[in-house]
Amino acid sequence: MTTPAAAATAATAPHEANAHANQFALLKQRRFAPFFWTQFAGAANDNLFKFAFTVMVTYQLQLSWMPPAMAGLAIGALFILPFLLFSATAGQLTDKFDKTKMIRFVKNLEIAIMLLAAWGFVTADAVVLLGCVFLMGLHSTLFGPVKFAYLPQVLDARELTGGNGMVEMGTFVAILLGQVAGGLLVALPQVGHATVAVACVLLALVGRGVAQAIPRAPATDPGLVINWNPFSETWRNLKLAHGNIVVFRSLLGISWMWFFGAVFLSQFPSFAKEVLHGDEQVASLLLVVFSVGIGVGSLLCETLSRRQVEIGLVPLGAIGMSVFAIDLYFASRALPPVAVMGLGAFVGQAAHWRVMADLALLSLFAGLYSVPMYALIQLRSQPTHRARIIAANNILNALFMIGSSVIAGALLGAGFTIPQIFLFTGIANAVVAFYIFMLVPEYLLRFIAWMLSHFVYRFEIKGDEHIPTEGAAVLVCNHVSFIDAILLMAASPRPIRFIMDHRIFKVPVLGWLFRLAKAIPIAPQKEDPAAYEAAFARALGVLREGDLLAIFPEGAITRDGQLQPFKGGVMKIIESARAEGIEPPVIPMALTNLWGSYFSRIELRGGENVAMAKPFRRGFFSRVGLHVGHAVPPVEVRPEALQQRVSGLLAA
Known part of the structure; x- marks a missing residue:
């Protein structure tokens, strides 16, 4: 019997017909384009409203209870408070109900909130507008789990x-346009x-109109019973997220990025006025530069990742x-x-160009940092619980952003x-990033693999679509060098145990890297029978x-560059797996020109056969490749046949 969740997934699962040349082609497809423009309109409206209100308080109103230097922090904290209070409920609603219906409900709510905000602007009522800030935070709280749970339901792993x-780019372009428009419009005389x-x-009406074209995205857990207690459900969601430690620590990494970004975004109006001595238009320019940087970094991710979820970009972004x-x-500091x-x-003034370059590059690397983390969470979260995992992320984001407001406010108060x-934020980012990458070595390992395959070699991959994106599989490859494993890591969208x-x-x-990667050491049976058997036991566990x-x-690594006979270890692994009811396909691979x-x-002269001598004997960026063949069913696996397949890939 097909479960409701499976049926829902099957109903929206992407097919090969959806393949596209690049991420921009998604804008021509109904499964993505209406959703993209709905998100775009919502983000633009959020930020037009918030920034116009912030500029109004900073430059136009004289409020004794809200000094200009604290206005951005106060408005930002009030906006994210609903994320802390209602994210758990939003995650449940998204898993239980059709996501398209949720989106349309949220856009209807946005229209009502903006009508109230319009009255607040016309009467210059700061209290009403503060209430609308909270309500728009609620609107975004409800939309957040839908946004990130919808994408993996309609895109395949290589499109994530x-x-x-595209969504990150669109969001920050919308932020840019919304904040620029807000700053410019609110400054119009009279x-x-x-x-x-x-x-x-x-903008609220436009977003609702576009949302009408979003195709159905059925519920992934329609039988879910809603727990309306936000505190117990928040705790339950955090425990649920913690069940997958890589996902949970990735949530922490994303939350830190929001802490980092919130410090800069909340300070831009005051930074422009008090440090750069600019007017409202200068504050808007800083946001233009920041948003364009985020957008460019987000778009670069697909190009730099070979259209897979490449978390090796995350350490690069953090640096x-x-x-x-x-x-x-x-x-x-000395302007x-x-x-x-x-x-x-x-x-x-030339000095200001350095400021703008720093902001542009800082935000570009933030885009490289965040997009792979979001894609990793979407890919590795259980589909029936995905929205609740995203809700847990929003809760953590809210905590970190509130923390950033409190810390930044305390630092300002301390002089x-x-x-x-x-x-302070830049130094703290280095410390936190190092800590996260030590907790989750996969990020560091993928970063090393990415650097090696981009800056030491020109690494070309053919047939990487044959590497399974889910389920157990055995990869067999020729052994040419000491870094074969690192190159295979760079080619795979998933972690590999070697x-x-x-x-x-x-x-x-x-050796340190391979231990970090939890590689399994094996010794010849005659040399160390216990280590030999232990290696196969651990392999079966994988x-x-x-x-x-x-x-x-x-x-062993080839000594003459020729493919050596395959030994029987792969048969032992397959037979042990099949004895437990596991039927892992075997994927033949061939490293070429290495x-x-x-x-x-x-x-060397004298007949000595060594590695890692004469480092530049092949020059810089020498071309190497990996050819991946079709999967071999476990019943057809034979060492000689596998050797012939790998030999054929080498000759291809």
């Missing part, structure tokens, strides 16, 4: 990075407040975030006090300057868990 990149009011209502946040402090400048005077707060000769663990640095297992059946490189063996 591109789809998330008619500014009324113009903002009209714009907010119109860039810290470097340019710290440099932003040095670029802005001389001058009269308030307009946009033309601001961009006419820190805004550039010093940026410096069975490797125990002697390779004694190689400096590489398949039992539904993961990828890789083996180099030659048993022989003769620095990490492979070479025969």
Whole structure:
């Protein structure tokens, strides 16, 4: 019998007909385009409303109970409070009901909130507008789980990075346009407040109209009984997320990114006014630069990841975030006090271009950091619980963003300057990122694999669609160099556990990396029977868990560049798995043109055969490849036949 969740997944599962050349082609497809523009309109409206209100408080109103320096922090904290209170309920509703119906309900709510906000703008009633900030936070709380649970329901694994990149890009372009429009419209003499009011209502109506075209996305857990207690359900969602430790720690990583970003976004109006001595248009320019950087970084993810979920980009993003946040402090700390400048005077000074470059690069690397993390969570979360996992992420995001507001406010109260707060955030980011990557070594390992396959070699992959995106499988490959495993990591969208000769663990640095990757050491049976049997027991455990297992059946790195006979270890693994009812397919692979490189063996004068000698003997960026063949059913696996398949791939 098919479960409701399975039926729902099957009803919206993407097919090969949906294949596309790049992420922009998704904008021509109904499963993605209406959703994209609905999200775009909502993000634009959120930010037009919030930024117009922030500018109004900072530059136009004189409120004794809300000083301009604290306005951004207060409005930001009030907006994210509903995420903390109602995310657990929103996640349940999204898993229980059709996501398209949820989206339309949320857009109807947005229209009602914006009508109230319009009255608040026209009457310049700050209390009413603060209430609308909270209500728009509720609107975004309800939409958040839908947004991230919808994508993996309609996109396949190889589209997730591109789809998330498009949504992130669209979101930040919408933020850019919304905040620029909010800042410019509210500053219009006499008619500014009324113009903002009209714009907010119109955007809400546009978003609801586009949402009508979103195709159905059936419920993934229609039998779910809603727990309306937000506190107990919040705790339950956090425990649910913690059940998958890689996913949970990725949630923490995303939440830290929101902590980091909230510090900068909340301080832009005051940073522009008090540090850069610019007017409202300068504040808008900073947001333009920041948003464009995020958008570019998000779009680059698909290109840099070979259209797979490449979490190796996350450490790269973290490094860039810290470097340019710290440099932003040095670029802005000593700017001389001058009269308030307009946009033309601001961009006419060379010192300000360094500030803008830091902001652009900081945000670009933040895009590289966030998109793969979101895609990883979507890919590895259980479909029936995915929205509740996203809700747990929103709860954590809210906690971290509230924490950022409290810490930034405390630092301001203690006499820190805004550039010093940026410096503190950049240093803290480096510490937190290092801690996360030590907790989840997969990020670090994939980063090393990504760097190696992009900056040491020109690595080309053919047939990577044959690597299973789910379920147990055995990968068999020729053994050419000491970094074969790292190159296979770079090619796979999923983690791989390797069975490797125990002697390779004694190689400096590489041995540490393979232990970090939880590679399985194996010794010849005659040399160490206990280690031999233990290796196969651990290999069976990998398949039992539904993961990828890789083996180099030659048993050792080739000494002459030729394919060596395959040994019987792969048969032992397959037979043990089948005895437990596991039927893992075997995926043949062939590394090409790697022989003769620095990490492979070479025969020196005198006949000595060594590796890692003469580092530049092949020059820079030498071309290597990986050819992946069709899966072999376990019943057809024979060492000789596998060797012939790998040999054929080498000759292809």
